[in-house]
Amino acid sequence: MRQAMTRIALVCLVSALVAAGAWAAAPAPASGVPPSRLAALTQGINLSHWFGQGPRGYPRQHLETYDTAADMALIKSLGFRHVRWTFNDATVVAADKPGALDPGKMKVFEAALDMMLGKGLAVIVDFHPEDDYKRAVEKDDAAADNFVSMWRALSKQLSGRDPERVFFEVMNEPVVRDSARWNAIQKKALAAMRESAPRHTLIATGAQWSSVDQLERIEIVPDRNVVYNFHCYEPFKFTHQQATWAGDSVKGLKNAPYPSSPEAVAKVLPELTDERARREMTQYGKEQWNAGKIDALIARAAAWGRKNGVPLTCNEFGVYRKAPAADRCRCIEDVRKALEKYGIGWAMWDYAGGFSVVTGKPGERVADPDTVKALGLAAPK
DSSP, X not given: OHHHHHHHHHHHHHHHHHHHTOSOOOOOOOOOSOHHHHHHTSSEEXXXXXXSXXXXXXXXXXXXXXXXXXXXXXXXXXXXXXXXXXXXXXXXXXXXXXXXXOXXXXXXXXXXXXXXXXXXXXXXXXXXXXXXXXXXXXXXXXXXXXXXXXHHHHHHHTTTSOTTTEEEEOOSSOOOSOHHHHHHHHHHHHHHHHHHOTTSOXXXXXXXXXXXXXXXXXXXXXXXXXXXXXXXXXXXXXXTTTOTTSOHHHHTOOSOOSSOOHHHHHTTGGGOOSHHHHHHHHHHHHHOOOHHHHHHHHHHHHHHHHHHTOOEEEEEEOOOTTSOHHHHHHHHHHHHHHHHHTTOEEEESOSSSTTOSEESSTTSOEEOHHHHHXXXXXXXX
């Protein structure tokens, strides 16, 4: 009788602890992503404004000349291990069949992929559509079905590529406001990708621009060969100052310092004549962004990854080149060091755009040594 009562009491105690959240959860299942692939997803750079963010219609001349074999050789020489290659649906999809591939477009697409792989780089094949495409996926089930069909076809087309060096990323920065809807769409897309490419590592992300907040709302899929992605552009008022496309809160800011403090921004406030810009700069000073605050943000992401037993990558971070140069490099370095501290792979935004690691026009690009140093790499002599 005493033993029975003891067992009953123990069961009651365990139930109470579970209900109170005090009982330690069982360890999350281990990731199924090979360590060699996680190593490939460290030290990366984004290839923007080429097959994604490019000119209307993506003329073939642009696709064949904007980034070249010489660029890939330079990227490799700087110490980057992978590139995140952004592509728009217009560069792969048939004009009259939104869920099907265009054979002619795919020849150009695969030639570019061969060029990157031929220089010894791993490649994230990142679907990077315009916002109107993303909003259609958010609101229209037919558009979401076409998105899934596109990935089923594309991952099948590329399934013969080396899975140690080619990765498929479901979508860049979804603008879907309903996390539950995005989780459902992403689950379908990942299943279609896995069906077509059973050996490749896939990259998933959260809704609403892939922030750390949204990372914490992702529904983990049973597939263990998936890496989960987030982006880090904090402090946003610093990283996007004078960016006209990024909203009213930053476009009027100029010479915003990093780290931020009331004392630091007081030195530049007299330069701002716009009242909103002055308010935003004042608030930025109060936020006191520094290496410690960035570390705390990345630590949140890392804790989520550990809790769920999944690997992470941060495949966008960087600072617009209109920020003060020395502070820009300091911020890049602080983010990069925090990611490395927590074992999170990274890819800076971007190679040759407004946040670039190089300067010069296509065919004349050279590495910016200060940015390269901030990334912990070594510029070629």
